[in-house]
Amino acid sequence: MNHTHQGTSVFARSAALASSIFGILAVAGAALTAPATAASAADEVVIGAPLPLNGPLAGFGSFDQWGYQHAVDEVNKAGGVTIDGKKRMVKLIIRDDKTDPNVSASNVETLISRDHVTALLGSCTPMLVNAGALVAERHKVPMVTGCDPLGAFTSVRKWNWVWDIFFDERELASLAFKTMKDLGIKTDNKMAIMADNGPDGLIVGGKVWPMLAKENGYEVVANGSFPVDNTQFTSIVAQAKNAGADVVMSDFVTPPAVALRKQMKEGGYSPKLMVIEKGAEPVQFAEALGPLAEGILVGGYWDPSFPYPGAADLEKQFEKDTGKSGSQHIADSYAAAKVLLDAIEAAGSTDPAKINAAIAKTDKTYVVGPVKFSPEHTSKLELVEDQWQNGKSVVVWPANRATGKFEFPIPN
Amino acid sequence: MSGAVLVSNLISGVLLGGDLALTALGLSLVLGVMRVVNLAHGEFLIGGAYLGMFMLQLFGIDPLVGLLLIGLILAVLAYPIQKFLLSPLIEKGVEAPMMTAFGLSVILQNVYTILFSGDTRSIERSYATEPLVIGSVTVAQIYVIGFAISVVIIVLVHLLVSRTGFGRDLRAAATDPTAAGIMGVDVKRVYALTFALGAACAGVGGTLIGLAFSFTPTSGSGYLLTNFAIMVLGGLGNIFGTLIGGMLLGFLQSLGGVTLGDGYRELVGLVIFLGVLAVKPQGLLSRGRI
Numbered sequence: 218m219n220h221t222h223q224g225t226s227v228f229a230r231s232a233a234l235a236s237s238i239f240g241i242l243a244v245a246g247a248a249l250t251a252p253a254t255a256a257s258a259a260d261e262v263v264i265g266a267p268l269p270l271n272g273p274l275a276g277f278g279s280f281d282q283w284g285y286q287h288a289v290d291e292v293n294k295a296g297g298v299t300i301d302g303k304k305r306m307v308k309l310i311i312r313d314d315k316t317d318p319n320v321s322a323s324n325v326e327t328l329i330s331r332d333h334v335t336a337l338l339g340s341c342t343p344m345l346v347n348a349g350a351l352v353a354e355r356h357k358v359p360m361v362t363g364c365d366p367l368g369a370f371t372s373v374r375k376w377n378w379v380w381d382i383f384f385d386e387r388e389l390a391s392l393a394f395k396t397m398k399d400l401g402i403k404t405d406n407k408m409a410i411m412a413d414n415g416p417d418g419l420i421v422g423g424k425v426w427p428m429l430a431k432e433n434g435y436e437v438v439a440n441g442s443f444p445v446d447n448t449q450f451t452s453i454v455a456q457a458k459n460a461g462a463d464v465v466m467s468d469f470v471t472p473p474a475v476a477l478r479k480q481m482k483e484g485g486y487s488p489k490l491m492v493i494e495k496g497a498e499p500v501q502f503a504e505a506l507g508p509l510a511e512g513i514l515v516g517g518y519w520d521p522s523f524p525y526p527g528a529a530d531l532e533k534q535f536e537k538d539t540g541k542s543g544s545q546h547i548a549d550s551y552a553a554a555k556v557l558l559d560a561i562e563a564a565g566s567t568d569p570a571k572i573n574a575a576i577a578k579t580d581k582t583y584v585v586g587p588v589k590f591s592p593e594h595t596s597k598l599e600l601v602e603d604q605w606q607n608g609k610s611v612v613v614w615p616a617n618r619a620t621g622k623f624e625f626p627i628p629n
Numbered sequence: 630m631s632g633a634v635l636v637s638n639l640i641s642g643v644l645l646g647g648d649l650a651l652t653a654l655g656l657s658l659v660l661g662v663m664r665v666v667n668l669a670h671g672e673f674l675i676g677g678a679y680l681g682m683f684m685l686q687l688f689g690i691d692p693l694v695g696l697l698l699i700g701l702i703l704a705v706l707a708y709p710i711q712k713f714l715l716s717p718l719i720e721k722g723v724e725a726p727m728m729t730a731f732g733l734s735v736i737l738q739n740v741y742t743i744l745f746s747g748d749t750r751s752i753e754r755s756y757a758t759e760p761l762v763i764g765s766v767t768v769a770q771i772y773v774i775g776f777a778i779s780v781v782i783i784v785l786v787h788l789l790v791s792r793t794g795f796g797r798d799l800r801a802a803a804t805d806p807t808a809a810g811i812m813g814v815d816v817k818r819v820y821a822l823t824f825a826l827g828a829a830c831a832g833v834g835g836t837l838i839g840l841a842f843s844f845t846p847t848s849g850s851g852y853l854l855t856n857f858a859i860m861v862l863g864g865l866g867n868i869f870g871t872l873i874g875g876m877l878l879g880f881l882q883s884l885g886g887v888t889l890g891d892g893y894r895e896l897v898g899l900v901i902f903l904g905v906l907a908v909k910p911q912g913l914l915s916r917g918r919i
Contacts, residue, residue, distance in 0.1 A: 271738065272847050275747025315847070414892070443892035446851065448842050451641050452886040455634040455767070471749040475843035479751065483769030483841070484637075485760030501748040505843060509758065 262298055262567060264289070264557065265310040265328035266338035267349050272316025273446055276471045276499035277341040277546050281364065282311055283535060284550025285338055288558060298562045307558065314340055318348035325349040329356050335567045336557055338362060339381075341546070342470070342495075343369035343416040344445075350379040359573040361557040363549030363585075367595045369416040376594040378569075380576050382553055382585065384598045386417050389516045390425035393466065393492045394433050396514070396602045396614040400623055404464050404489055409439040409457035411450065411477065412468035418442070421468050421494065430466075438462050443469075448476035451484065458486035471496040475505045482509055489626035490514070500542045503608050510605040512627035517603040519545035519585050520612050522620050527584045542609075549598070552583040633765035638883045641768045646859070646879020648775035648837055650872045651782055652852060653859035655830030658786075661866020662803040662823045664723065665715060668730040670856060671849025672737035673703055673828040677835030678844045679745060682752045692752055692836045696778065703832030704825035711824035716817055734849070741846035749843050757840040775837040780872065782833060786826070787868045799823060803866065854895075858902035864912030873914060 266285055269278040289309045292298060297306040310332050314321035321340050328334045329352070337353050339346040339362020346365035351373070353360040360379045366386035370376075396402075408430050412422020423442060430437050438460035441453040454477075457465065465488045467477060474496025481488070490512075496502060497515040521532035521543070531551060535543040560575035561567070579596075580589045588596045602614035604624060611621030656670045680699045681692035692699070710733065718725040757771040790796040801809035802819040810816045838844065838852065855878070863874025878898055885897030905913050 269747075271742050271747050271845075273749075273845060275742070275845060276749055279746065279748075441890050441892060443890075444895065447892055447895070448851075449882075449886065449894050450891050451769075451883065452634075452638050452891045455637050458767075459631055459634045472843045472845055472848070475749050475751050479758050479842065480769070482758040483760055483771060485762060485767045499748075501750075505749050505751040505753075507753045 260305055261308040262300060262305050262561060263308045263310060263332060263334045264336050264338060264554075264561075265312070265325075265332055265334040267312050267314040267321045267324035267328070267340045267345070269316040269321075269341055269345060270311075270313040273470045273472045274316040274342055274345070276501045277364065277544075278313075280499070280535075280544040280546035281341050281550040283539065284547040284552075285309055285311065285554045287531075287534065287538075287547075288551050288554030292558050298558060299565055300561075300567055301565065307561075310334065314345055314349070316345065318344045321345045322348040322352050325352040329353070329358055334358065336360065336561065336569070336572055338550070338554055338557060339365060339379075341365075346370070346381075347373050347416070350376070354378050358569055359557070359560075359576055361553045361560075361576060363553045364546065366417045367593075367597060368420055371593045371595060372416070378573055380556070380590055380594045380596070382549060382556065382588055382596045382598065384516070384518045384600050386421055387425055388597075388600055389494060390421045391429055392516045392600050392602055392614075393490075393514060394429050396623075397464075397490070398433065399614065400625075402490065402625055405461060406435050406464075407438050407460060407462040408435040408464040408466060409453070409460070409462040409488070410437055410466050411439075411441045411443065411453055413445045413447070413470065413473065414442045415445050417495075418445075418468045422466075426466050435464065443473070445470060446472065448473050450477045450480045454481050454484045454486050457488070458484060463489040465491040467492065468494040469496045471499055471502050471505075474502060478506055478509050478513070487627065487629045491627055492516075497605065498603075498610075499544050499546070500610075503605050503610075507608075508628075510608070512624050513605045514613075515603050515605075515610075517545055517601045517610070517612065518598040519548040520601065520603070520610075520618070520620065522612065523586070523618070525582060525584055525586050531584055548585050552585040552588065555583055556588055633767075635887055637766045637768060638887045639880055640766065641772055642879035642881075642883025642886070643876045644768060644772035644776040644879070645841075646875040646877065646882070647872060648772060648779050648841075648875070649834065649852070649855055649879070650859055650863070650875025651779040651837070652831050652834030653856040653863070653875055654783060654786060654868065654871045655827035655834075656853075656856045657860045657863065657866055657868075657871050658823055658830070659827040660860070662799060663715075663719065663726075663820050665719065665726045665730065665824075666723070667824070667827065668727060668853065669734040669737060670827070670831055671851070671853035672734050672741070673707065673831035673849075674835035674838065674852050675741065675844055675846065675849040676706075676737070677703055677832030678750070678752065678839030678848075679741065680832065681836035681839050682750055685752060685754075691754065692840060693774070693778075696833050696836060699836050700829035700833045704829040707828030708821050708825040711821045712817070715824070716820060719820070738846050738849070745846065747846055749845055750839070751843045752836070752839040754840060769841065771837070771841045775841065778837065779834070779875075782830065783868060783872050786830070789826075790868065795819070795822065851895075854902075855898055858898045860912070861902055861905045861910075862913050864914040867912065867914055870912065870914035874912075 312324040337360035341364035370381045412418040439457045492514045503510040532543045563575040564571040613623040684690040759770045761770040798814045859874045863870035882894040
C-alpha cells in the first residue's frame with residue numbers, strides 16, 4: 218500500500234478524535250440506556266437508586282434491583298406508605314451506573330434534580346455507593362444503602378444523610394483465619410494474597426490480611442494489588458505456585474475472580490484452600506466456572522437459613538420470580554429498602570429531614586438481622602463463611618449457622 | 630523469582646499475544662483498507678465469545694470445532710452493517726464512520742445485556758484449563774492452542790490477500806480506491822467483505838478468549854485497547870507484522886508483569902501504544918503492508 222502517509226494521518230487523527238469523543242459518546246450511551254421515565258405522578262412517593270446493571274459488577278446489580286423492587290412491590294401491595302394521613306403508592310426509579318462511579322454520581326444528580334426523588338437507595342460496592350452517597354449528602358437527600366463495607370463507608374466522611382447496613386471488612390478479612398483456626402485446618406502456612414485496588418481491596422489485601430497472616434503464623438510468599446478489571450494473573454500465579462503456597466486469599470469482583478481461578482488451573486497451581494471475597498459470591502461465579510468453583514470460600518452475611526423473619530421466604534420468592542438461584546445481595550438490598558420505606562411511613566411525610574430522623578431511630582429485626590444505626594450511620598451484619606459445593610453455596614462456619622460440612626482440601 | 634517462573638511467564642505472554650494478534654488483525658485490516666477505526670470491534674470479539682458459549686450449551690458443539698462457523702456468522706452479520714450503515718458515510722470523512730461505529734458499540738453492549746444479562750461468563754472446557762508442562766516450564770494449554778489457530782488463520786488471511794482475485798482487489802482498493810474503481814474494482818463490495826473478514830477474525834479470537842478468560846457484555850472495550858496497541862506495534866495493515874506485534878506486546882507485558890506485577894500489564898501496553906504512536910505513528914513494523 219502506497220498510502221502510508223495518508224493512512225497514518227488518518228489513523229493519528231482517528232485515534233485523537235476517538236479519545237476526545239469517547240467521553241461524549243459514553244454520556245450519550247448512558248442516556249441511551251437510562252430508563253425513559255416521565256415525571257412522577259403527584260400522588261406517588263418516588264424513590265430512586267443507581268445500580269450496576271452493566272459492567273463488571275452487573276452480577277450484583279441484578280440481585281439488588283430485585284431486592285429493591287420486591288420491597289417496594291410489597292409496600293404497594295399493602296396500600297403504599299402513609300403521608301400526611303393519606304396512603305400513597307411508591308415508585309422506584311433505577312438508573313444503570315454501568316459500574317462507573319462517575320455515572321453513579323451523575324445518576325444520583327439526575328434522580329434528585331430531574332426525577333425529584335424523596336429518598337435514595339445505594340448502588341453496590343464502595344466505589345459506586347460512595348460516589349452516589351456524596352451527591353445525596355450534598356443535596357441533603359436521605360439514602361439507605363447496603364453493599365458498602367463499613368470501614369470503606371466511614372472512611373469517606375462523617376455522614377449526615379446516608380446510612381449503611383453491611384459488614385465490617387476488617388471482620389470479613391479475619392473470617393477465613395478464624396475458620397481455619399477453629400476447624401483445625403493444616404497447611405504449609407504459606408500464603409499468597411491478591412486483591413484489587415478498590416477501596417475495600419486496598420484495606421483487606423494491602424493491610425489487614427498481611428497483618429493477620431503474620432499474627433497467625435503464615436508466611437506471605439506473594440502479594441499483588443491489581444486494577445479492578447484486571448484479568449491477567451499469570452505472573453503472580455506462577456510466583457505463588459513456585460513458592461508452594463497452600464493458601465490463597467483474594468478479593469476481586471466476579472470477572473477477575475473467574476479469570477484468576479481459571480488461570481490457576483491453567484498454570485497447574487492447586488492450593489489446598491482458596492478464599493475469593495466479593496467476586497465468588499454471586500451464583501454467576503459458580504455457573505461460569507463449573508467444577509472449578511468447588512471448594513472456594515467466600516465470606517457471607519446472609520443465608521436463607523438464618524433465623525430472621527422472612528429469610529427463607531425471600532429466597533423462595535426470588536427463585537419463583539426469576540427462576541434463578543438467589544444471592545445474599547437480595548437480602549441487604551431488600552432490607553435497605555424496607556428500612557427506608559419504614560422510615561418514610563414513620564415520618565408520615567416526604568420531608569427529607571423528617572425521613573432522615575426516622576431512619577436514625579430504626580431499631581427492628583429485618584431479614585438480615587437486627588438493624589440499629591451507630592453514631593457513624595452504620596448497622597453491622599454478622600458474618601459466616603460460605604463454600605461452593607456442587608454448584609451451591611453452603612454455610613460452613615460457624616457451627617451454629619453451618620448448613621454443610623467444610624470441604625478440604627480443594628479438589629484438584 | 631526463579632528462571633522457570635520467568636521463562637513460563639514470558640512464553641505465556643508471547644503465546645497469548647499471538648492469540649490476540651488474530652483479533653487485532655481484523656481491526657488492522659479494516660483501518661488499513663477502509664481507513665475506518667472500527668470502535669465496535671471489541672463487541673464483535675465478545676459476540677464470538679457468546680456464540681462459542683451458546684453453541685456449546687445449546688447444541689453441544691465444541692467451540693474449537695465450531696470456530697469456522699462462528700467466523701462465518703460474524704462475517705454474515707457484519708457485512709450488512711458495513712454495506713448499509715458505514716459505507717454511505719465513508720466518503721464524508723473519518724469522523725462519521727468512527728462515531729457510527731462507536732454508537733454501534735454501545736448498542737451491541739446493550740443488546741448483549743438485554744439478551745444474555747450482564748452476568749460474567751466463561752466457556753467451560755476441560756482442555757481450556759489444563760496446564761502444559763515441559764520440564765520446569767508451565768504454560769496454559771489453551772494459549773498454545775489459541776496461538777496455533779491464530780497463526781494458521783493469519784497465514785490463510787495472508788494467502789487470501791496475496792494470492793487471490795479478492796486479495797488483488799483489496800490491495801488495489803487499499804492503495805487508491807479511486808483508481809481501483811476506475812479499473813473496475815467494486816470498491817464498496819471490497820470494503821464490505823473486508824469488514825466482514827475483520828469481524829470474523831474478531832469472532833474467532835473472541836471465542837478463544839472466552840475459553841481462556843471470563844467475559845461480560847462490556848469486556849470488549851479492554852480488548853479493543855490491546856488490539857490498538859498490537860496494531861500500532863505491528864504496523865497498520867501489515868498482516869504478519871500484526872502477529873509479531875502481538876507476540877512482542879505479550880512479551881513486553883509479561884516482562885512488565887513479572888517485574889512490576891500483573892496489575893501493570895495494561896499500563897505497560899498503553900505506554901508502549903502511546904510511545905510508538907508518538908514516535909512512529911504508522912507503526913513499528915510499517916514496511917511490507919498489504
